[in-house]
Amino acid sequence: MQRQIPEGFELAGVHCGIKPDASRLDLTLIRCQRPAVGVGVYTQNLFHAAPVALDRQRTPSDRIAAVVINSGNANACTGPRGMSDAEEMARLAADACGCQPDQVLVMSTGIIGRYLPLERIAAGVQAAAAELSREPRAIEAAARGMMTTDKGPKIASRTIELDDGPVQLLGLAKGAAMIGPRMATMLAVFLCDANLNASDAQATLEGAVNDSFNCISVEGHMSTNDTVLLLASGARGGAPLAGPQLSAVQIGVRELAIELARMIPDDGEGSTHLIEIEVSGCRNRDEAFQIARSVASSALVKTAIAGGDPNWGRIVSAAGYAGVAFDPQHVELFVNGIALFRKGSPLPFDERAVSRAISGQRDTLIQLGFGEGDAVVRFWTSDLTVDYVRFNADYST
Amino acid sequence: MQRQIPEGFELAGVHCGIKPDASRLDLTLIRCQRPAVGVGVYTQNLFHAAPVALDRQRTPSDRIAAVVINSGNANACTGPRGMSDAEEMARLAADACGCQPDQVLVMSTGIIGRYLPLERIAAGVQAAAAELSREPRAIEAAARGMMTTDKGPKIASRTIELDDGPVQLLGLAKGAAMIGPRMATMLAVFLCDANLNASDAQATLEGAVNDSFNCISVEGHMSTNDTVLLLASGARGGAPLAGPQLSAVQIGVRELAIELARMIPDDGEGSTHLIEIEVSGCRNRDEAFQIARSVASSALVKTAIAGGDPNWGRIVSAAGYAGVAFDPQHVELFVNGIALFRKGSPLPFDERAVSRAISGQRDTLIQLGFGEGDAVVRFWTSDLTVDYVRFNADYST
Numbered sequence: 001m002q003r004q005i006p007e008g009f010e011l012a013g014v015h016c017g018i019k020p021d022a023s024r025l026d027l028t029l030i031r032c033q034r035p036a037v038g039v040g041v042y043t044q045n046l047f048h049a050a051p052v053a054l055d056r057q058r059t060p061s062d063r064i065a066a067v068v069i070n071s072g073n074a075n076a077c078t079g080p081r082g083m084s085d086a087e088e089m090a091r092l093a094a095d096a097c098g099c100q101p102d103q104v105l106v107m108s109t110g111i112i113g114r115y116l117p118l119e120r121i122a123a124g125v126q127a128a129a130a131e132l133s134r135e136p137r138a139i140e141a142a143a144r145g146m147m148t149t150d151k152g153p154k155i156a157s158r159t160i161e162l163d164d165g166p167v168q169l170l171g172l173a174k175g176a177a178m179i180g181p182r183m184a185t186m187l188a189v190f191l192c193d194a195n196l197n198a199s200d201a202q203a204t205l206e207g208a209v210n211d212s213f214n215c216i217s218v219e220g221h222m223s224t225n226d227t228v229l230l231l232a233s234g235a236r237g238g239a240p241l242a243g244p245q246l247s248a249v250q251i252g253v254r255e256l257a258i259e260l261a262r263m264i265p266d267d268g269e270g271s272t273h274l275i276e277i278e279v280s281g282c283r284n285r286d287e288a289f290q291i292a293r294s295v296a297s298s299a300l301v302k303t304a305i306a307g308g309d310p311n312w313g314r315i316v317s318a319a320g321y322a323g324v325a326f327d328p329q330h331v332e333l334f335v336n337g338i339a340l341f342r343k344g345s346p347l348p349f350d351e352r353a354v355s356r357a358i359s360g361q362r363d364t365l366i367q368l369g370f371g372e373g374d375a376v377v378r379f380w381t382s383d384l385t386v387d388y389v390r391f392n393a394d395y396s397t
Numbered sequence: 398m399q400r401q402i403p404e405g406f407e408l409a410g411v412h413c414g415i416k417p418d419a420s421r422l423d424l425t426l427i428r429c430q431r432p433a434v435g436v437g438v439y440t441q442n443l444f445h446a447a448p449v450a451l452d453r454q455r456t457p458s459d460r461i462a463a464v465v466i467n468s469g470n471a472n473a474c475t476g477p478r479g480m481s482d483a484e485e486m487a488r489l490a491a492d493a494c495g496c497q498p499d500q501v502l503v504m505s506t507g508i509i510g511r512y513l514p515l516e517r518i519a520a521g522v523q524a525a526a527a528e529l530s531r532e533p534r535a536i537e538a539a540a541r542g543m544m545t546t547d548k549g550p551k552i553a554s555r556t557i558e559l560d561d562g563p564v565q566l567l568g569l570a571k572g573a574a575m576i577g578p579r580m581a582t583m584l585a586v587f588l589c590d591a592n593l594n595a596s597d598a599q600a601t602l603e604g605a606v607n608d609s610f611n612c613i614s615v616e617g618h619m620s621t622n623d624t625v626l627l628l629a630s631g632a633r634g635g636a637p638l639a640g641p642q643l644s645a646v647q648i649g650v651r652e653l654a655i656e657l658a659r660m661i662p663d664d665g666e667g668s669t670h671l672i673e674i675e676v677s678g679c680r681n682r683d684e685a686f687q688i689a690r691s692v693a694s695s696a697l698v699k700t701a702i703a704g705g706d707p708n709w710g711r712i713v714s715a716a717g718y719a720g721v722a723f724d725p726q727h728v729e730l731f732v733n734g735i736a737l738f739r740k741g742s743p744l745p746f747d748e749r750a751v752s753r754a755i756s757g758q759r760d761t762l763i764q765l766g767f768g769e770g771d772a773v774v775r776f777w778t779s780d781l782t783v784d785y786v787r788f789n790a791d792y793s794t
Contacts, residue, residue, distance in 0.1 A: 311508075317575075
């Protein structure tokens, strides 16, 4: 089934010369046909980029009219000039979309520490405004305009059936490295035609991000530019959603966010495995999260999975330095469903069979149980391969 | 000048078949000719290995008679059997050295989750006891018996001139991966012929480890087996050191520890650069340490240095998520003495010159200034290369 753009939005993606390769899109424009509720969650990095600072000032809002996104340049660590460049980028989009500058949100991604090429962005905004469309093909163009080292566009959609008719959800994301948790990771934007008030929209987005973009990593490096936005046009009509209808949309946004978030480590630079780490039996979610993140951050775990190596000591030892108190005698570990460790002692297992179970498929499931409570967290990361290192040893130069 | 073994100790290193390659030593024995003061600092990993549990019970002590060390098997995550195996290893060494089992300290390093081959260790302890020697050549054999993936033995020595004659210090260490901070990293043992009481020895060792082994990383994975021991034989005679004499020995142990600790990331698996990160101008040491560790842990920083890539945005952004509050407008960054970033804005610089400055030498110096106080921390890490990944994708199998 072809994806639809939720009611109330027009999209476009163009090439304007921020990236040297003319076949790669580098500017995305989203226009709201009527003022939309717009909320965001942002990186916790102290060196947040200028567009993050700008969007933080402008959200939550009930009058967002456009979002302009460029790739190829992060406009981060660029000082006062970077801030005025982000404001100018918003002004250019406002002129093209017929709204006020403070109704525009901005996202940037790419190399840190270079000033934006504003003339190219001005031309790109003009070209994108001329291409704005509600045709389904505009979805992919908009997703491609956000990409940096992504192998392909990251798009997900849902239709949620409410009593009074369907709600359309569409999510676009980018990201393949500089992916670390404890924040809204990388760029993503959710469009929704439901009527949500701003505080419900904010709670919906924060809840979704906590279980999705905050539960992924590639190498654990928190970006300067991470931004996730949710825009709700209200174009489907009706009063602001509440009660079970609001809950249904919240669950839908959460599922969509998890679907998109998983795509990021799955597309992690050089990755050959998507690793899902399920930590269960903890006393609370925070502890389960800390353990999952510690395992996901270990280069030794990630290289072992890349090599199909059932070196489970690396997994349990990474749990052991997560900063969470637990009794090692209660811990059990399964890799792809095979029990390797239980009650503090190794179990006999067929190393070759486990190695084949890892090497033979793209997804690896690591399950750690702690037997101390009922909190569960799922976390996704990529494996670590020679291609990740090759790629990142030569990115800017 | 040839290194000397401090008075009061005999050393040996042998091959006993824990490692398959007969040319690689895998068992080290240190005998104290008279009972020595022995103190230790240990991994904070909850999955600490059996020998760590044993040594924790037995230190600090003023009657240590031997240390027995094996490589090729960590005796970690091995449950109750692992604990009785470590006790048996101590008993074997006690029999060979003519002391009580509880006067023996044990260290193990190698693969996690396999039971010790006790028959081989018994034969190795016998062979090592027969080779115990105060000849300088025994130093290298003892250092080689501790090695796993190290390219060579890690040895450092100092002579400290006190008013009443010299103090001899000797340090042996091993480690090239599973190196993460906030603990005593990996195996090291310091021998000293001064007379130290146990509490002064403990304070001396903890102070030295804080500025050395706790300030290094390779990939940041905290091991199950990290142990650093200091043995003081008192063989040079005199009362326990105090005052300026004690301080002189403490400074010497600290310098020796830093010299040995730097060798570990310099020998980091696959590494082509030793990266020194100097964080200054912080309000206190803890904050400087957190920032230094965050930069040292970033795979994006480490791959950039491997590639000679002056991608400084990765460095400042890693400082930005260290969890320390600072004003980005006061931050400055130098790489190999070249200023790249100041007061929140990029500085113009010659990218090729900086790239050559990184690629042309083994040491890379990253200096971050925060302008908020006078605390300084130095931290050392290796770069991240394709060879690290290749090696670790196929370690156990």
